[in-house]
Amino acid sequence: IPIFIALLMISFPNHIYFAAFLFLLAASTDSLDGYIARKRNEITNFGKFMDPLADKLLVASALIVLVEMGKASSIAVIIILSREFVITGFRLLAVTEGKVIAASWWGKLKTVTQIVAIMALLLDNFPFRYIGNYQSNDRYHR
Numbered sequence: 001i002p003i004f005i006a007l008l009m010i011s012f013p014n015h016i017y018f019a020a021f022l023f024l025l026a027a028s029t030d031s032l033d034g035y036i037a038r039k040r041n042e043i044t045n046f047g048k049f050m051d052p053l054a055d056k057l058l059v060a061s062a063l064i065v066l067v068e069m070g071k072a073s074s075i076a077v078i079i080i081l082s083r084e085f086v087i088t089g090f091r092l093l094a095v096t097e098g099k100v101i102a103a104s105w106w107g108k109l110k111t112v113t114q115i116v117a118i119m120a121l122l123l124d125n126f127p128f129r130y131i132g133n134y135q136s137n138d139r140y141h142r
Helices: 002-009 013-037 045-068 074-096 105-122
Strands: none
Touching: 002 013, 002 045, 013 045, 013 105, 045 074, 045 105
16 A cells, blocks of 8 residues: 555656556455455455455545545545445444454445546546546646
């Protein structure tokens, strides 16, 4: 996450593309880790708790930097992050009762949707910029 943020914030030729690649790589390896754990039947309570938390940290970091870059609405990001805090709070409460709540398919779909949206925003709203009269509001990518 720190390298991803640095790649976004330090301006050099094609830095956005390097950051987008690293973000996609981090998101993909997280999914791959879960897939391998399920295939090998090596699912642990630690993994059930940490996997969604790692997703949240990666997505939250990207969204906050996108606000800084002027590519995302702060109101939308506050709503998204508030939902993440509430869900994490519920999970922590469940842990105190000795229960671990694994990510549901809806949660996984939400995470994939967020990753796709973040990639689109990182890449100057690709492919949506080709629809209508799109103008970039990005002060870092010009």
